[in-house]
Amino acid sequence: MKKKITVPDILxxxxxxKVPTMITCYDYTNAKLVDESDIDMILVGDSxxxxxxxxxxxxxxxxDDIIYHTKHVVAGAPxxxxxxxxxxxxxxxxxxxxxxxxxxxxxxGGCDCVxxxxxTEVAPIIKAIVNAGIPVCxxxxxxxxxxxxxxxxxxxxKSLEAAQELLDSARAIAEAGAFMVVLEGIxxxxxxxxxxxxxxPTVGIGAGAGCDMQVLVAxxxxxxxxxxxxxxxxxxxxxxxxIGAYNEYVKESNERVFPSEPYxxxxxxxxxxxxx
Ligand code: KIV
Numbered sequence: 001m002k003k004k005i006t007v008p009d010i011l012x013x014x015x016x017x018k019v020p021t022m023i024t025c026y027d028y029t030n031a032k033l034v035d036e037s038d039i040d041m042i043l044v045g046d047s048x049x050x051x052x053x054x055x056x057x058x059x060x061x062x063x064d065d066i067i068y069h070t071k072h073v074v075a076g077a078p079x080x081x082x083x084x085x086x087x088x089x090x091x092x093x094x095x096x097x098x099x100x101x102x103x104x105x106x107x108x109g110g111c112d113c114v115x116x117x118x119x120t121e122v123a124p125i126i127k128a129i130v131n132a133g134i135p136v137c138x139x140x141x142x143x144x145x146x147x148x149x150x151x152x153x154x155x156x157x158k159s160l161e162a163a164q165e166l167l168d169s170a171r172a173i174a175e176a177g178a179f180m181v182v183l184e185g186i187x188x189x190x191x192x193x194x195x196x197x198x199x200x201p202t203v204g205i206g207a208g209a210g211c212d213m214q215v216l217v218a219x220x221x222x223x224x225x226x227x228x229x230x231x232x233x234x235x236x237x238x239x240x241x242x243i244g245a246y247n248e249y250v251k252e253s254n255e256r257v258f259p260s261e262p263y264x265x266x267x268x269x270x271x272x273x274x275x276x
Contacts, residue, residue: 002079023218034077042080046087067109114135136176141157163187183207
């Protein structure tokens, strides 16, 4: 059985070959599968807005949604480090409000840390949550909660100036006490520079292989959707496998092939033919 990793384990992974790997997960059944695998970290991400709720972004996900899903993931994955995502609106009103939101995710969700999006401007919020006793993971680059400000889901950090801003943000987040930072949707060269120069473990998604660790959305890597972003590798084509299984079930039900003998309950009941 795998041993649950800790914040110090993650901090110590910088520059190592064997590092923890992260995936998103939003429910008990899938959390159990992740827990049995070699994956060390689960992100209960606000990407649940798209993967579980059918929204076209993450902004509609609420604090109660995150707590609900985190609770059930934690129940299914006792040996996996679980990160609860702070949704839009849960940390942009005041520092007190941000601590209150983080407390709820940490206490009611039962996770091991929280994650929040933003660069240098959120450093005081990160510092306050860390000082309140909750480990924090940062998230910079393409930050889905603020795509409205970015003009859509676009790769970030494509100029020298923008790359410097991202590096400054990673340093500010580290200085504020975050123990790792997600780098999303940025050129690999920029992610490499941040990973090398900022004193904090990096987790890449659409940021190349040079990051300390990687994270992917489970539905993407499992091939549950036909379309996936450029940076996603489908490790299996569950879309075809699941639809194939559903259609086979329909066919066998129609043909009265299923349920065959092994799938029935049997009983000898004298006089069953005389039922009125
Ligand atoms: O919500 C999420 O799944 C995320 C990942 C894309 C990093 O933030």
